Amino acid sequence: MGSSSIPNGVEQQKQEKNLAKGAWYDTVDFLNLLLVIIIPIAGCIAAFWTPLYWQTFIFAVGYYFLTGLGVTAGSHRLWSHRSYVASLPLRVFLALVGAGAVEGSIRWWAKGHRVHHRYTDTPKDPYSIKKGLIFAHLGWMILKTDSKEKVRTDISDLDSDGVVVWQHKNYLQLVIIMAFIFPMVIAGLGWNDWMGGLVYAGIIRMFVVQQSNSLSHWLGDQPFDDNHSPRNNLITALVILGEGWHNFHHEFPSDYRAGIEWYQYDPTKWVIWIWEKMGLATNLTEFRQNEIEKGRVQQLQKKVDIQRSQLNWGIPLHDLPVIEWDDYVEQSKNGRQLVSIAGIVHDVSDFIGAHPGGKQIILTAVGKDATAMFNGGVYDHTNAAHNLLSTMRYAVVRGGMEVEAWKRPEDVRVPTDTLGNLIVGPHGQETRQL
Numbered sequence: 001m002g003s004s005s006i007p008n009g010v011e012q013q014k015q016e017k018n019l020a021k022g023a024w025y026d027t028v029d030f031l032n033l034l035l036v037i038i039i040p041i042a043g044c045i046a047a048f049w050t051p052l053y054w055q056t057f058i059f060a061v062g063y064y065f066l067t068g069l070g071v072t073a074g075s076h077r078l079w080s081h082r083s084y085v086a087s088l089p090l091r092v093f094l095a096l097v098g099a100g101a102v103e104g105s106i107r108w109w110a111k112g113h114r115v116h117h118r119y120t121d122t123p124k125d126p127y128s129i130k131k132g133l134i135f136a137h138l139g140w141m142i143l144k145t146d147s148k149e150k151v152r153t154d155i156s157d158l159d160s161d162g163v164v165v166w167q168h169k170n171y172l173q174l175v176i177i178m179a180f181i182f183p184m185v186i187a188g189l190g191w192n193d194w195m196g197g198l199v200y201a202g203i204i205r206m207f208v209v210q211q212s213n214s215l216s217h218w219l220g221d222q223p224f225d226d227n228h229s230p231r232n233n234l235i236t237a238l239v240i241l242g243e244g245w246h247n248f249h250h251e252f253p254s255d256y257r258a259g260i261e262w263y264q265y266d267p268t269k270w271v272i273w274i275w276e277k278m279g280l281a282t283n284l285t286e287f288r289q290n291e292i293e294k295g296r297v298q299q300l301q302k303k304v305d306i307q308r309s310q311l312n313w314g315i316p317l318h319d320l321p322v323i324e325w326d327d328y329v330e331q332s333k334n335g336r337q338l339v340s341i342a343g344i345v346h347d348v349s350d351f352i353g354a355h356p357g358g359k360q361i362i363l364t365a366v367g368k369d370a371t372a373m374f375n376g377g378v379y380d381h382t383n384a385a386h387n388l389l390s391t392m393r394y395a396v397v398r399g400g401m402e403v404e405a406w407k408r409p410e411d412v413r414v415p416t417d418t419l420g421n422l423i424v425g426p427h428g429q430e431t432r433q434l
């Protein structure tokens, strides 16, 4: 967890300049350019004169799921986050289909991903959404990062996993076999469609799998935390086998689930669960529900507080002018339509005509202490009535009822929300006397 390699702002600017100034061929990863841009374009062109057979189509969709799982259940949830333990046969399977996804070796992918979680939204985030959607989508695979900007992460666990090391050492051969030769051979031997197997189940399928992660920091809502960019979204979940519930994932990365609700589409989670039933996976990690709900409630609270701040709750008591009782009576006699309830004086002149109980009854309260009358003496007013009354506040009476105590702004009896605004609950209006 050492942070000694964090460069200061000036160094970072220099690095960015160097990257911009340097010869373009120094900054481009040609192998990835070939695999991510050139071969897919060639495949799309070849598709124009390659007929698509229905067997090949079904196989390509199935193989898309398998190779996608190599990344989502393999490189991501198993090797980056250790959210479950996989047996040797399962790890070999994931390493093979993962190579067919052509998103980099497990070792390379998981290392970058650990950096992504640790430095989300900062310049050290290898696929930072702050560098734009195109960079976060494909640019990060094609452009080499300046070596000085590379961040140290602990991947000793990956280096001691024989399957990971083997896949990393033989990555290019495995890519050629798993991404192109294997689907070509299956379609060729199966229903004599060698070319369709290569173009559709090989190249175009690979291209679709590669269009993965970036939208999850761009599109959707944030039910668990909005301090960073990760978002929850069904569309992203549909494209990348359930990885789109990314706001939850960044909060609870060691959870083998990304979509925690039963109705959230997360086939990666379902498959890991099935592997557990088959005895291939163990130790599936679930974050404690209590902690998950805490995050959800805090985020809900934040949204409620924003809504609260947009409403008119009346002038806070401690901001009202203080008047003497005699002054209140005097002003009422001289034509002001003021009503004192619980020591708080309200100007009801704009409301008299709209009073549901009639004009007359409210006029009898002018210039008097109407506390008992308002709180059940004549009619036990609703919460809505107390809320409405608070918007008519005019002054507080010195020594009137117990309001002097409420006038102190440091009063701890009054709860405030995360924005510092008063929380007035359904029975919290000061005019309510039980």
Ligand SMILES: [Zn+2]
Pocket: 116, 216, 217, 230, 246, 250
């Ligand atoms: Zn992310």
Ligand SMILES: [Zn+2]
Pocket: 076, 080, 081, 113, 117, 249, 253
């Ligand atoms: Zn992750």
